Amino acid sequence: MLSNPLTNKKFLISFLFNYFDPEHPYSLEELKVITEDAIEVDDQQSYVRITFTPTVEHCSMATIIGLCLRVKLLRSLPSRYKVDIRVAPGSHASESAVNKQLNDKERVAAALENPNLVDMVDECLAPSYN
């Protein structure tokens, strides 16, 4: 069986690294929002966990960055994958609230029916599709 390139960790990293933080004209990699260690992939268990580090403790864009990461994975990974996205422990003032919101699929689904949010996500993701 051919393995999906997206389940290869190296590939996934390069894939996710091409993001732009909406507030900064740098990639998430340059800003160290996502590092290699932040991505855990278990192909056997169909599981991916992303732990990103917002640029500042009160980063108001943390939920948008998380939403972008989730959408990117949603559109790219095989549907059997379970994805958890969280901010690094101690990296955000509202850590548990941000984590809870990012992993509530009902709120994610509702956000993705909001045209303004979808536009913003698409804008953030655009460079990653080049």
Add this chain to the structure above:
Amino acid sequence: MEFYEGACELKLLQTLEGHTDRVWSLAWNPATGTADTPLVFASCSGDKTVRIWEQNPSPSSSSSSSSSSYSSWNCKAVLEDTHTRTVRSCSWSPSGKSLAVASFDATTSIWENVGGDFECVSTLEGHENEVKSVSWNASGSLLATCGRDKSVWIWEVQPGNEYECVSVLQGHTQDVKMVMWHPTLDVLFSCSYDNTVKVWADDDDDWQCVQTLGEPNNGHSSTVWALSFNKTGDKMVTCSDDLTLKIWEMDGTSMQSADGYASWRHLCTITGYHDRTIFSVHWSSEGIIASGAADDAIRFFVEDKDVLVDGPSYKLLLKEEKAHGMDINSVQWSPGEKRLLASASDDGTVKIWELASLCTGNGY
């Protein structure tokens, strides 16, 4: 009735396809499943539609062996072009004549089968944004809705398909995931992203929160997604993002009090079985609790009557791994005689299962 682990098997009867996005919720028509009325249920989806499914009558039993497992479901209607966003939940009135449909587009629509066609006969507006759940009370005279605006609305059914909002209940501090009326009393339960379950009752025409079941009363430590009552309504089960199910019992003394509502207490916690968020739980009339979760599995629990030392406990009867290809959002037992369960999933399908006893005869 006694159930033993390993004494039951779950048989997949049919996989129903048609929705083009995740299926969020299911509702069996409570007035169906009798000798002359075939079973009917509704499913609703991120594709903004509701589908009505009906069981074909069993074929005349020329071959008795095949007829016993015969089951075939058809989509009888698609309710579309009304909601502009996800349809999150649906609920039949007790008479089975009306179907209430809650949508992320901030409205709730009421549908009736008029001469074979489903028509939208009323639209309830008022919530600021996503409506997440809708429920009818036991008599069908009241309807409750809840949503992301943290409120719970109670609507009174008026003649001529009019629905009057009689109360807007504030109390939850986050979005309200589900509302459910008690099966016999006019007491409303709501569960929320704020980790609590709230109990609402009518005190002299004034609806108010009479109890909050939260972490201090052995409640959940994360979002409470759903709840379900046992047949008699003296117990309730709740499911949560904290990976547990909790059983609650109504205090028998206050049930008979003049207040007309009851006080609930935590009975036990079913923990250690689920790996990811539990989205749905449903208690069968026979006492079997089914759960549907984000780990794609369906589990069944029954009360463990052998272990009473530390109070009541529940044991796993059966676990169906990979029941669906993705998260399971809803599990619902059918009305009627047969032990049928419908499950709805992010994979866009609905599956119909039969929980069958392995030994033949009526030993259970």
